[in-house]
Amino acid sequence: MMTNMENVSNVPLIETRGLKKFFKVRGGLLHAVDNVSITIPARKTLGVVGESGCGKSTLGRAVLRLIEPTAGEVLFEGRDITKFNRSQMREMRRKMQIIFQDPYSSINPRMSVAEIIAEYMLINHTCASKAAAFQRTAELMDVVGLARRYANVYPHELDGGRRQRIGIARALSLRPQFIVCDEPVSALDVSIQAQILNLLMDIQDNMGLTYMFITHDLSVVKHISDEIIVMYLGQCVERATSDALFEKPLHPYTQALLAAIPEPDISMRNKPIQIIRGEVTSPVDPPPGCRFASRCEKAGERCHRETPDLAERESGHWIACHLYDGKGV
Amino acid sequence: MTQELLKITDLSVEYRTDKETVHAVNHINFSLNKGETIGLVGETGAGKTTTALSIMRLLPEKTGFIPNGSIVFEGRSIYDLEEKELHNIRGKHVAMIFQDPMTSLNPIMTVGEQIAEALELHNTDHKSHEQIQARVDEVLSMVGISPSRKNAFPHQFSGGMKQRVVIAMALVCEPDLLIADEPTTALDVTIQAQVINMIRELRDRLGTAMIMITHDLGIVAQTCDNVAVMYAGRIIEAGTAADIYKGEFRHPYTVGLFSSIPNLREKTARLTPIPGLMPDPTKLPAGCSFAPRCPHATELCRTTPPAAYKNNTHVIECHLLEGKDGWTKEARV
Numbered sequence: 001m002m003t004n005m006e007n008v009s010n011v012p013l014i015e016t017r018g019l020k021k022f023f024k025v026r027g028g029l030l031h032a033v034d035n036v037s038i039t040i041p042a043r044k045t046l047g048v049v050g051e052s053g054c055g056k057s058t059l060g061r062a063v064l065r066l067i068e069p070t071a072g073e074v075l076f077e078g079r080d081i082t083k084f085n086r087s088q089m090r091e092m093r094r095k096m097q098i099i100f101q102d103p104y105s106s107i108n109p110r111m112s113v114a115e116i117i118a119e120y121m122l123i124n125h126t127c128a129s130k131a132a133a134f135q136r137t138a139e140l141m142d143v144v145g146l147a148r149r150y151a152n153v154y155p156h157e158l159d160g161g162r163r164q165r166i167g168i169a170r171a172l173s174l175r176p177q178f179i180v181c182d183e184p185v186s187a188l189d190v191s192i193q194a195q196i197l198n199l200l201m202d203i204q205d206n207m208g209l210t211y212m213f214i215t216h217d218l219s220v221v222k223h224i225s226d227e228i229i230v231m232y233l234g235q236c237v238e239r240a241t242s243d244a245l246f247e248k249p250l251h252p253y254t255q256a257l258l259a260a261i262p263e264p265d266i267s268m269r270n271k272p273i274q275i276i277r278g279e280v281t282s283p284v285d286p287p288p289g290c291r292f293a294s295r296c297e298k299a300g301e302r303c304h305r306e307t308p309d310l311a312e313r314e315s316g317h318w319i320a321c322h323l324y325d326g327k328g329v
Numbered sequence: 330m331t332q333e334l335l336k337i338t339d340l341s342v343e344y345r346t347d348k349e350t351v352h353a354v355n356h357i358n359f360s361l362n363k364g365e366t367i368g369l370v371g372e373t374g375a376g377k378t379t380t381a382l383s384i385m386r387l388l389p390e391k392t393g394f395i396p397n398g399s400i401v402f403e404g405r406s407i408y409d410l411e412e413k414e415l416h417n418i419r420g421k422h423v424a425m426i427f428q429d430p431m432t433s434l435n436p437i438m439t440v441g442e443q444i445a446e447a448l449e450l451h452n453t454d455h456k457s458h459e460q461i462q463a464r465v466d467e468v469l470s471m472v473g474i475s476p477s478r479k480n481a482f483p484h485q486f487s488g489g490m491k492q493r494v495v496i497a498m499a500l501v502c503e504p505d506l507l508i509a510d511e512p513t514t515a516l517d518v519t520i521q522a523q524v525i526n527m528i529r530e531l532r533d534r535l536g537t538a539m540i541m542i543t544h545d546l547g548i549v550a551q552t553c554d555n556v557a558v559m560y561a562g563r564i565i566e567a568g569t570a571a572d573i574y575k576g577e578f579r580h581p582y583t584v585g586l587f588s589s590i591p592n593l594r595e596k597t598a599r600l601t602p603i604p605g606l607m608p609d610p611t612k613l614p615a616g617c618s619f620a621p622r623c624p625h626a627t628e629l630c631r632t633t634p635p636a637a638y639k640n641n642t643h644v645i646e647c648h649l650l651e652g653k654d655g656w657t658k659e660a661r662v
Contacts, residue, residue: 051517051518051519051520052488052517159606161606189372189373189544190372190544190586190589190590191372191585191586191589191602191603192372192602192606193589193602194588194589194590194591194600194601194602194603195602195604197591197600198599198600198602201599216517216518218518218593219590219591219592219593220591222591222593223591223592223597223600243596246593256519257518257519259522260518260519260521260522261518261547261593262521262522262525262545262547262548262550262551263547263550263551263593264546264547264549264550264574264587264590265550265574266550266570266571266574266575268550268551269550269551269552269570275519275522275523275526276519277523279487279489279490279520280517
């Protein structure tokens with residue numbers, strides 16, 4: 001037990017090294033995730049933020065090996081799971097779960113709430129008997145704040161917030177250590193969103209969970225994350241603690257992203273919203289150079305030619321941008 | 330200067346089926362002057378879109394009913410118009426932008442044809458084909474799309490560009506009133522900023538009045554002069570943007586909405602969500618519809634619907650304002 005504890009404190013729970021996922025599409029290779037290295041210490045939350053098409057969901061799935069990475073390593077407690085065989089992986093899957101954006105499309109509409117939550121436990125035989133599995137299901141419903149009277153109703157009878165609670169209960173059913181939350185609150189109204197965020201933070205504290213929290217919503221990611229990575233076209237362009245990123249964003253893309261949020265404060269209404277021109281370019285066979293260069297106001301000739309590496313420019317603050325290496329753009 | 334463009338009085342909308350009646354909008358009042366922007370804020374099911382559809386007279390024919398109320402647009406009651414007069418108003422005087430651009434564009438027509446369509450239908454001053462094409466080019470460049478792309482089909486455009494096309498379609502006839510129903514919800518934040526900036530600029534330049542329907546308090550703060558907060562089909566609070574964002578008194582629901590949003594500037598350990606859910610619109614509570622979720626609710630709130638209390642421009646429907654200085658009670662409609 002003691003050695004196990006030490007293990008947890010020294011080695012990050014999740015680590016990726018040079019993770020890549022390319023898809024073959026008509027016209028070339030789509031670089032969905034391109035050389036991303038992350039570390040998530042146990043009991044911490046890594047926020048992954050970016051616009052649609054930046055590869056954040058693909059990254060989440062590749063970390064869980066729900067899709068096979070093209071290259072790179074995914075380490076869980078120091079062991080590379082991309083080398084695991086089927087039975088090792090099956091064992092591993094219990095420790096890693098995912099919560100999806102749209103709970104309705106990720107649950108079977110013909111199963112009752114209790115059946116959905118109990119399903120993984122029955123498949124994996126983690127409970128002594130069927131009765132024990134349903135007993136634990138009832139306990140899980142208490143944990144996620146679903147009244148037990150909903151055990152026998154079907155998901156279509158419930159609202160989005162309660163459906164998301166089913167998704168969370170199901171993800172917790174195998175007592176995982178690590179959960180990928182893929183836009184878990186994006187489809188919910190703000191008042192319900194706040195309820196679910198609080199729930200996710202409470203169960204993290206109580207069960208010692210580690211999260212990878214994928215979202216496009218910057219205020220949500222700031223609220224829930226310890227550390228954040230900002231992705232743009234498959235690459236991590238900035239990595240910092242939540243506070244540092246919002247106080248002092250360094251990458252021009254992060255700066256533009258933060259400036260684009262309309263704030264619920266009327267004193268700022270006459271301040272023109274800073275906007276970046278253009279839209280995300282194609283991730284199919286991207287040319288060398290910084291992928292943000294075509295939209296970047298500060299881009300120079302070097303940005304179009306040479307790909308910037310992610311480097312630590314301040315303590316704990318990593319940026320992939322030529323502006324900060326002292327050699328000019 | 331302040332000319333009234335739209336006045337909605339005591340409007341209710343019901344969706345009736347054999348089994349039940351959904352009370353989607355209940356006795357709402359608001360008015361909009363020329364060139365002004367009002368934000369309709371609220372969560373899913375609050376009745377925002379139903380209000381918009383009833384202004385355009387686009388409620389589903391078989392199920393949508395208006396038991397009471399009136400909508401007066403430029404001095405004429407929308408519901409007394411003949412179908413033909415209505416066609417003249419829709420598209421030309423009142424235009425609407427929907428949330429999902431793909432569902433409002435025809436996939437087998439070029440974007441140029443779709444923009445020209447409204448002009449051809451409302452061609453009262455007999456513009457020639459060339460004049461219409463010139464106008465199409467003009468609005469396309471106005472929304473930041475090169476006119477050379479007018480022969481492209483919607484699927485060749487990205488989400489942000491599609492929404493620009495929809496906005497171009499809405500603005501091509503220079504409407505007096507633009508209804509934007511969650512115009513940026515499906516877009517990324519940087520594209521959203523571009524679209525909001527563009528809507529603001531165009532509104533200022535053309536003097537279009539606007540109803541901005543959104544659940545995002547940030548967008549309202551950046552675009553609207555006046556705000557109406559909707560809950561369970563009622564406007565529970567209305568006023569200027571300053572009233573809603575900075576007012577001394579606010580409806581407990583509005584307060585709850587604000588504290589549900591994670592703050593970008595301060596570190597908060599926990600959010601303060603509004604407990605519970607919006608009431609079932611087929612059986613609304615007897616008293617205040619927010620009472621079951623309200624931290625300040627009393628027995629009175631649960632049994633008696635609150636009156637509207639008014640302080641200058643600010644109106645709140647809440648029992649808590651009874652006897653407060655400066656607030657006068659108005660009869661409940």
